[in-house]
Amino acid sequence: MVPWLLTRRLPLMSQNAPPTSFESFDDLVDAFRKHVAPNKLAYYQRMGLQIVMGKREGIWFEDAYTKLRLINCHCNGGVFSLGHCNPRVTGAVAAALGKLDIGNHHFVSAQRTQLASRLSATLDDALPRVVFGVSGGEAVDVALKAARGATGRTKIISVDGGFHGHTGLALAAGDAQFRDPFGPNLPGFVQVPFNDTGAMEAAIDDETAAVILEAIPATLGMPIPEPGYFAAIRKLCDDRGARLLVDEVQTGLGRTGRWWGVQHEEVIPDAIISGKGLSGGIYPISATLLTREMHEVLDSEANPFVHISTYGGAELGCVAAQAVLDIVGEPGFLEHVEALSERFAAAFEPLPFELRRRGMFMGLRFGSEAEALGALLRIMQQGVFCFPAGNDRSVLQFLPPLILSDDEAGDLIDRMTKAFA
Ligand SMILES: Cc1ncc(COP(=O)(O)O)c(C=O)c1O
Known part of the structure; x- marks a missing residue:
């Protein structure tokens, strides 16, 4: 159990929404508790974060039950660098x-x-x-x-x-x-x-x-x-x-x-x-x-x-x-990553964190774990998903998909700016 998670609650997701292959969200959770990982479930319930990945496409994924849409800026550590279901x-x-x-x-x-x-x-x-x-x-x-x-x-x-x-x-x-x-x-x-x-x-x-x-x-x-x-x-x-x-x-x-x-x-x-x-x-x-x-x-x-x-x-x-x-390997792909990186660096300059950055491998470093968690709440309220680094929770790992179009990058930057307004 990690105490910092107990001190704050993220918005509760996945409550009473239509099932995918289970009769209800509660049925799914009961079966998960019984057959998969009861303590992982309890951990996420304490956080108030119960995402069941539903529809996913490009830079987005959706909670299967609440239909909350999030831009995936964690990408599972780069698994989804080219977006979901490219x-x-x-x-x-x-x-x-x-x-x-x-x-x-x-x-x-x-x-x-x-x-x-x-x-x-x-x-x-x-x-x-x-x-x-x-x-x-x-x-x-x-x-x-x-x-x-x-x-x-x-x-x-x-x-x-x-x-x-x-x-x-x-x-x-x-x-x-x-x-x-x-x-x-x-x-x-x-x-x-x-x-x-x-x-x-x-x-x-x-x-x-x-x-x-x-x-x-x-x-x-x-x-x-x-x-x-x-x-x-x-x-x-x-x-x-x-x-x-x-x-x-x-x-x-x-x-x-x-x-x-x-x-x-x-x-x-x-x-x-x-x-x-x-x-x-x-x-x-x-x-x-x-x-x-x-x-x-x-x-x-x-x-x-x-x-x-x-x-x-x-x-x-x-x-x-x-x-x-x-x-x-397509001509221009790596240059696009560099250009995005420069754009994020400029946009993040006035925001209240230290930016650790190499290309689109970014860490947002706050003064403390509590500050980082507060920021995470505000970022998620803007429809953006990222996550703290496991061994330094004052840092949010920020890995947007590399396929962001210029318009999508602008939208993401707007959301991040609003999160800190
Ligand atoms: C840097 C690094 N190396 C190795 C691994 C292990 O990869 P896997 O979980 O696919 O075994 C991870 C997983 O997160 C990782 O981040």
């Missing part, structure tokens, strides 16, 4: 349904090969090997396994308050609150503060397999890397023989105005991890881009099947992801 993605998947399924992860696959080569091309083939998974956490696990295999070392350094997922190695690299209920942490995992080169220098040693960093730590409240931070970490890794892994699950695929957030740092890591928006929210797929050297252990002559994932790189997911790459 017709180019759904169209590609619809055309493939009935002809393709997940395929066989052991066989050669045209869909997987094409997607892998296109992902590698975003970095001029600096990371030419791609291992596919289903979730971001799985893709992080792949990167950590590869680093351990390539170096023969076990120590992994991550950042306090960062987030890499809730699967095995990804969980071990994250916050104690998520791993403590499940027993002692795996050995070899160490955390240091973000943007602190001295702390990293003190932690990294000849036992270190890898440093894993988000390009901008989303859950930590989007602190922008200090100039030269990534370059310094790259050098420390090179000096000590460790690998640098960059988690781009939230920051990748155009969100920051470049293909990858780390491209702002002019550093080439040994692995880039992608997920969330890779399929536009239509089919679960994730990808770990690796150097050839990092990949060797995952596809060794001795055992080329040492790492497999049945649904990883499902051919239908590859079709969805290729449609996403088509859109992000």
